[in-house]
Amino acid sequence: MSKTETRKDEIIRVAARLFKEKGYSAVTMRDLAAEMGIKAASLYNHINSKQDILDEIIINLAEAFTAGMKEIQTSDQSCIGKLKEIIELHVKLSSQNIYGMASLNNDWMHLTEKRAYYKKLRTDYEDDFRHILEEGITSGEIINEKPEVMMFSILTTLRSLYIWIPKKEDLDLKELTTSLHQILITGINK
Amino acid sequence: MSKTETRKDEIIRVAARLFKEKGYSAVTMRDLAAEMGIKAASLYNHINSKQDILDEIIINLAEAFTAGMKEIQTSDQSCIGKLKEIIELHVKLSSQNIYGMASLNNDWMHLTEKRAYYKKLRTDYEDDFRHILEEGITSGEIINEKPEVMMFSILTTLRSLYIWIPKKEDLDLKELTTSLHQILITGINK
DNA sequence: TGAATAAACTAACAAGTGTTAGTTTGAAAT
DNA sequence: ATTTCAAACTAACACTTGTTAGTTTATTCA
Structure with missing residues (x-):
């Protein structure tokens, strides 16, 4: 199925790692080239511009989240069940x-032509998320707290997973999902 | 008490706003000067370097969090009570x-001489936070879930408040604190 | 009035920026 | 053996970067 990694894919993968460490603006094409073991000009045999690299990283991921959310929406799960599926989507x-x-969270403002599209994807995702919570309140599955605050709390935790996952060497993703489900939905007090 | 804002303070305040919008690396001294209505070179009558601006923004805030945590530690509250105080500290x-x-969260990696000091403050803060959770587990106040995951979940939500607070025009901070306490500690399911 | 001071200015610098043009290399395909 | 082609190279460009030096301006204080 998935083709072997092209040189372009490799450049984008390495760029994403550098972008995470220093942010898009602080990474130069010469930094990226050095990391690849080549000269900066050689990068342009494979990519069109620095901007294109960022576009590809962010839009691909944003569309993956959108696709995941669309699938969850049409599932016949309860509200709490859908929330669990959202957690699984983010962990995955x-x-x-x-x-x-990291780029998705911190460097989206450096998108240019693609910025409006990205923001629409994000807004739609949040609307879908909020809608699931509102249904849960109506059906009595979840507490009657402001959906906006609940969504903010859960979503910022899920959006920050990338910071935290690599720090835990002995991390079982299934176990993490269970823990997050417990903590984010059931709460931490006895 | 608090002196009237000096020109230096004003520069740092405006810089922080620009850093939030575009990130430290993407903001030039000419951008900052234009926002102040002066020329870039004139900034250097008040500040020593771009780096110094970032240092001041981040270290001041990090030390404020440390001071707040030290006060909470010595309070005679229960574990849950201390968690509520932490939420209040972050909201405030x-x-x-x-x-x-924004700089504290996204631009700390651009610190140079101060980076080690910043990381120590952050690590100590997290250690103190984790310790409160561990005591709560021991005393039976909170569930026996991994403290690391609980802390991550709560702390990333609290650290992201800056993104979310300005979007809500009709925001009562007391009300927000109550909501966060409910959602982060008691959970969202009925 | 004259001195002092804060805060702006112009001009310039050395280094670094993304990117283009044209060329060379080395391996695979004919 | 010759052609093809992906992928590297060198050299250079126009522009931007943070910062310094030296100067001017306007206000405050003796």
């Missing part, structure tokens, strides 16, 4: 794209 | 330093 995509998640 | 400092919080 974050653990598979540790470096890309 | 975040709402008072919306722009600075």
Whole structure:
């Protein structure tokens, strides 16, 4: 299925790692080239611009989240069940794209032509998320607290997983998912 | 008490706002000067370097969090009570330093001489936080879940408040604190 | 009035920026 | 053996970067 990694893919993968460490603006094409073991000009045999690298990293990931949310929306799960699926989606995509998640969270403002599109994807995602919470309140599954604050709390935790996952060497993702479900939904007090 | 804002303070305040919008590396001294209505070279009558601006923003805030935590540690509250105080601390400092919080979260890696000191403050803060959770587990106040995951979940939410607070125009901070206490500690399910 | 001071200015610098043009290399395919 | 082609190279460009030096301006205080 998935083709072997092209040189372009490799450049984008290495770039994402550097972007996570220093941020998009602080990474120069010469930094990236050095990391690849080549000269800066050689990068342009494979990519069109520095901007294109960022676009590809962010848009690919944002669309993956959108696709995941669309699938969850059409599932026949309860509200709490859907929330659990959202947690699973974030754990999966974050653990598979540790470096890309940093750009998604911190460097989206450096998008240019693609920025409006990215923001629409993000807004739609949040609207879908909020809607699930509102249904849960109506059906009595979850507490009658402001959906906005609940969403903010859960979503910022999930969006920050990329910071935290790589620090835990002995990390079982299934176990992490269970813990997050417990903590984010059931709470921590006895 | 608090002196009237000096020109230096004003520069740092405006810089923090620009750093939040574009990140430290993407803000040039000419950007900052233009925002102040002066020329870039004139900034150097008041500050020593771009680096110094970042240092001041981040270290001041990090030390404020440390001071707050030290006070909470010595309070005679229960574990849950201390957690509530931590939430209050974050709501207070975040709402008072919306722009600075962005640098604290996203631009600390651009510290140079001060980076080690910053990281120590952050590590100590997290150790103190974790210790409170561990005591709560021992005393039976909170569930026996991994303290690391609980701390991560609560702390990333609190650290992201700066993103979210300015978006809500009709925001009562007391009300926000109550909501966060409910959601982060008691959970969202009925 | 004259001195002092804060805060702006112009001009310039050395280094670094993303990117382009044209060329060379080395291996695979004919 | 010759052609093809991906992928590297050198050299250079126009522009931007943080910062310094030296100077001017306007206000405050003796």
